[in-house]
Amino acid sequence: MNKQNINKVKLFLLGLQGRFSENSSIFKDILVTYSAGLKEFKGKGIYEEGSIKYNFNGKTEIFSLEELFEKITEEAEKYETLTLLYRERGTELLISADNKNVKMNTTEVKEEEDIPKASVSSSINNLHYTETSTLLNRDYYIKPGKADALLKEIGIMTKEGKIKNDRIRKYNQIDHYVELLEGILDSLPKNEVINILDCGCGKSYLTFVLNYYLTEVKRRKCHFIGIDISEQVIASSKKMAENLGYRNMEFYAMDINSYEPKKKVHVIISLHACDTATDMALAAGIKMNSDCIIAVPCCHRELLNQYNYEPFKGVLKHGILKARMADVLTDGMRSMLLEAKGYEVSIVEYISPLETPKNLMIRAIKKSDENQDAMDEYYNLMSSLNVYPALYAYINEY
Template structure:
């Protein structure tokens, strides 16, 4: 390849070198083809232990990105044509070069056709209800693009079909992304968004959110998962390794013991039991998180605390008292978040036919404090004779 083409190729590779330095956590690999006449010589490189493991013509070596690109430019001098693909999660960058032209194109990964047969999926057992069928909608987590993710979390078969007994779960995770779509757009731009998942469990929804932010929204993000169970943390680490999601870290520890070493933009708590939800929310408030998302699970704390004389005749029935405790718990959580300067909305996450624990609390930080909401909160504490865990954790 002539000197003019080599110089232009050098400029493109220098740009990719800077891109790799900033976004190596989403780098997937490089694929190189050199041509001389009708002969093709292929090279493949993948990220491994901080280096790129590069195999060319049967020889495997480990390189830093700058030394690898120097090798590619040296090799290009002895070949006529180069085709080079730099793959990131969700994006392929193609460079083609010969003695006449050097071109670079940046394109999304091609989407395969939806392979799931909707009509056959709708023939599932009626016990799943309406949510057991694929919906007539443009999914956020698309079959084709998201196949690797969907297979890893067990929703898709090896053959690329949404499993019949996982269609409901597929609809749920997609609706989860839909409910967060507008909120995600309000997160800081042109910087890494740090997302903390408290009580992460096996982190299925966090993996989904990672995929969507990184590969669809093209946001630079980093995920931190906390859970006291060594087993689920090990499982999450393995899934991240299988998917090549290097922008994730997981720690087996108590939420109350976590001390962030970076700005936390989003705190998530999904189905954390009882006051574990309050621990997560309190952590979000203390670190001044931009967004707090919670889907509470069981509500036991206020059930044995609260009393309200005007409702004495109603609350003598245990089922009424339990349901009222659920409403009061999440209602007071929402009010305290408002008092701490958050704009709060509460929506149904999934159908109540699936589970009665189906509320999602979404809170976006908009100001420092709301004195009026704080006064209302104190009045409720007094009227109901309660001392909620969220208030306790925030003020420790």
Template sequence: MNKQSISKLNLFLMGLENRFTENENIFEEISINFSSGLKTFKGIGTYNNNSIDFNYNGKTNTLNIKDLNILISKEAERFDGLKIIYKERGSNILIEASNQKVTMKNLEVKEVIKEETTNSHNKTSTLLNRDYYIKVGKADNLLKEIGIMSKDGKVKNDKVRKYNQIDHYVELLESVLHQLPQDEVINILDCGCGKSYLTFVLNYYLTEVKKRKCHFIGLDISEDVIHSSEKMAQNLGYRNMDFKAIDIKNYFPDKKIHVVISLHACDTATDMALALGIRVNSDLIIAVPCCHRELLSQYCYEPFKGILKYGLLKARMADVLTDGMRSMLLESYGYDVSVVEYISPLETPKNLMIRAIKTKDENEALRKDYLSLIKELNANPSLYNFLNNW
């Protein structure tokens, strides 16, 4: 290739170098095809701990991105042209160079639409009954890793409901995620992460669909589930995730936390996560509470004595009071709170999602109302105790 083309190629390679430095965690692969007449010579580069393992001419060398670009530029002098495909999670860049011209453009990651059906009670329902956020085709690797999709690329019949649930989860968060800072890496903390399926889904959506820079931290007291999550992240190539086997009460972040998530944390574990979110001044707190045992054994309210003698009604009232008082206390700390249905109540009565967005200063008057309410109910909520005794 002539000097003019190589000079322009070097400018594009500098752009790739800057991109790798900024987006290292989502880099996947770089492939280079050098051409001379009808002959082509291919090199493939894959990520290796801040560097790239580049296989070319039968040898694999570990190079930093700058040295790789020097190699590409020197090799280009020997050939008539080249084609580079630089792959990141959710986006590909194509550079083509010859003696006549040098061009660079973004390549769309193709979406493959697959219409699958599932039979239940002799009725057929089609997967394509909604515009999915987590799309079959683009998200196949993720869906296979979390067990929604079979190895041959079909959504499993017994996982259709789960697939719809995780997609609806993303839909509910979509309306609030845009309120997060646009020019920062979004740090997301998953409290009691378990196997982190929904966090992996959110990672995919933010990184590969919304093109947002993000970093995930999963906390769980079980070392086994942490090892399982680490393995899944490794399989998917999700390097923007860390997992820690630790009690939530013992975790102190070393960076700004933008989002705190708690999904199906049992009883007061939800309160622990909410308290952590408030303590670190998280911009957004998302909680899907599970069982509610604490308040049921505590509260009483004389005007409702004739109603609360029925055990089922007292339990349901305890659920409402627990999440209502959680929301009330969040509001007193300056959060704008909404309580929405996460999934259909036909699937589980524990179907609420609490979404809290930090929008204003603390509200002392509301805090006093909260304190009056717990006194009137003879309640001693863990969320209040965690916030004041942590």
């Protein structure tokens, strides 16, 4: 290739260096092809601890990205054409050059159309499920095809690319989770890296799904922190992130009350954290002044033995009714306190009650400063019911 066009290539590569410095956490690899006559010579660079491990002509070396681009352009002088494919999660940039032209094209990796029905149809033939276990007649947010690597890693899909029969229900749940959060996520700042903290993350399936959706579908810069008391599940989550190449994630085995954020946390999520662990997550979101708090509570035990309301004495003598009322009061008072702290709150049904009775999702979006009138109303209800909720306690001692 002539030097004039090699210099043009260098200008494009300079732009990629800037892109890499900002988006290295979603960089996948670089594929290089030189040609001379009918022969092609291929190289591949992959990320390794901030550098690029590059293999060309059977030799593997470690370079900074700047050093690698220097080597690639030096090598280009020996050949007639150069194509360089720079791949990120969700995006590909192709530079093609010869002695006549140099051009660069950016392509978004498209979702496959109508793949869910086709890809799973053979998996469910001749089988019978309840309504809540079948593949739903909907346009899925997490589509097989592009999302295969993710779906395989979290155990939804077989190695052959079929949705597992016994995981269709879980697939429906995680996809609906994304659907319920999409509008909220769209409202978050567009010019910042969105930091999302998953409290009691467990195996982090939904965190991985949100990571995929935000990064590769919505094209948003994001970073995820997963916290769980179990060292075993944290080790599992770290391994999954490594397998998927999701470098915009970090995981810690610790108590949520011990976590001190080093940067702004935009979103707090908590899924089926047991009893007052949900309150820990909500309190963390309030104290961190998070833009958004999402929780799917579980195991409402705390208020059951606390609350008492004389006008309802005849109703609450029945244990099952008292327990159900405790569930309602727990989540209702959580929403009241969130509103008093300046959040706009909605409580929606996350999944069908046929799946689990613990199926409500609390969605809270920060809208204003503390509302003293709402706080007074909360205090009055605490007094009337003779309760001291964990969320209130955690906010004042966290």
